[in-house]
Amino acid sequence: MIGVVRARAVLGVAVAVVAAGVGAALSLPAKAAPLETIAKQAILVDMTTNTVLFEKNADERMAPSSMSKIMTGYMVFDALKTGRLSLDSTLPVSERAWRMQGSKMFVELHNNIKVDDLIKGMIVQSGNDACIVLAEGLAGSEPSFAELATKKAKELGLRNSNLVNSTGWPDPNHYMTARDLATLAERLIRDFPEYYHYYSIRDFKYHGINQGNRNPLLYRGINVDGMKTGHTEAGGYGLTASGEREGRRLILVVNGLPSMQARADESARLIEWGFREFSTYALFRAGETIEQVPVWLGAQDTVPVTVPQDMKVTLARADRPGMKVSLVSNAPVAAPIRKGDVVGKVVITAPGFPGKEVPVVAAQDVEKLGFIGRAFAAAKYLVFGS
Structure with a gap:
């Protein structure tokens, strides 16, 4: 009875x-006042309790563009933690890496570059060339690295992701979902807290060229401390972001936005909404x-x-x-x-x-x-x- x-x-x-x-x-998600977004795909998660606060087409395959570099970062940090690499290790620059187009760190052909600098080039400058140097250093070639990264993605619970390169360079077989990116971001933060600080570096100078971090939320004073932007014609403008306020950490993924300004404004609006409209309560x-x-x-x-x-x-x-x-x-x-x-x-x-x-x-x-x-x-x- x-x-x-x-x-x-x-x-x-x-x-x-x-x-x-x-x-x-x-399972959750929690509910609040109705919310709309112009992003084609979006998800906002309270990492503290693994609660989905908002989602839109979160399981739809999309071109992750340079947000793919979060996976490359995960693989590099894993190699550092297991001792396969050190921050002072140097890796050679191949002609393929040197010739790579898109966003660049401007590595020098046949030079040997410290892993610490390559990580900054990958994250702050979104360097495609830096990613290829790291991928080749870890797996011998970028295709071999992509196979390892896809296998690791499955192990991490990324159910709808397939990676064919280390950079997010457009390819119809290279895709992720907003939910998978949020899961990946959470795992990187939890598994490698000692390396997460790289994502909050605002600028990095290499080869005489100073470049600023492309994450617009780092400059808005809203407690965001990472992670990575992305843009291709297929994916639109995207951002995976994370921030902490009053003991709560939120992770936001948006993609398919029409411009850099829309990415900055919409991302800020969504993450502020999550902090403002929700709270986490300790029960036991x-x-x-x-x-x-x-x-x-x-x-x-x-x-x-x-x-x-x-x-x-x-x-x-x-x-x-x-x-x-x-x-x-x-x-x-x-x-x-x-x-x-x-x-x-x-x-x-x-x-x-x-x-x-x-x-x-x-x-x-x-x-x-x-x-x-x-x-x-x-x-x-x-x-x-x-």
Whole structure:
């Protein structure tokens, strides 16, 4: 029988404890006031809670243009972390890299260039030549590098991406999606925090030529600290951007915009909207006792339950007053119980919010009663009904 056992407050929200079946976790996105964008593809994600705040054609294949260089960056940073490269390593410039068109770092033919400079050339100057030097240094050739990069993309969960070069140079078989780019950006930030600072460098001088970072949001004072622009005729103007404010990190991907100015203005508008209209609320800390759940035939009558990781939820600020938090379990839970066993779930609901479910686990072991104890408990149940 389903019934509320008790309630307590978390952040001013009543937490109801309910006996019921345990279901599967729900996915987000959160909801806010309707939003439109002129971008052909877009996605805005709160990285702190992996919550999609807004999306438009996010799974549509598109030409990622130079935003592809985030994947090249990931591969280079992985090589640095595993020791295959160092920032002081030097890589030779092939004629193919030297002749490469488009945005350039202006590498010198047959010169050996430090990896640190090549990374800056790839990120700040969007150098196609720098990307090819790095790709050839890692895999021997750019096609071989592209094969490795596509394989790594699949491992990272990029479900609809195929890379045939290191630069984003136009090719009908070179594509990604906005969602995949957002996932890639998140993984790069999480996996290589020691190298993310390269994306906030505003200018870099090489071979006597000083070039500014093409990410327009770095200059707008809105807490954006990365990542990469892109532009081709097929893809239009695009930007993958990330910024942090008050402990929240947002990732934005837009593509298919008609001009550089539209890219700058629309990207700023969307990321400001995400920071303004949404907030992240901390509900429970990992290891914190949420409640005591009744135990059947256990050496103790209840077991404390907790969440295995800090529990936060992102939702529209306007929906915060209507948020409800419930602890649902198959109480009483039969002993024996082992620490870490899933014994229920926390369910969060709010108006305009599709809901979120997080498993709760036993915070300690509970042994099963011996024969005499079980017999006594059974007799007690027959007499008193509980």
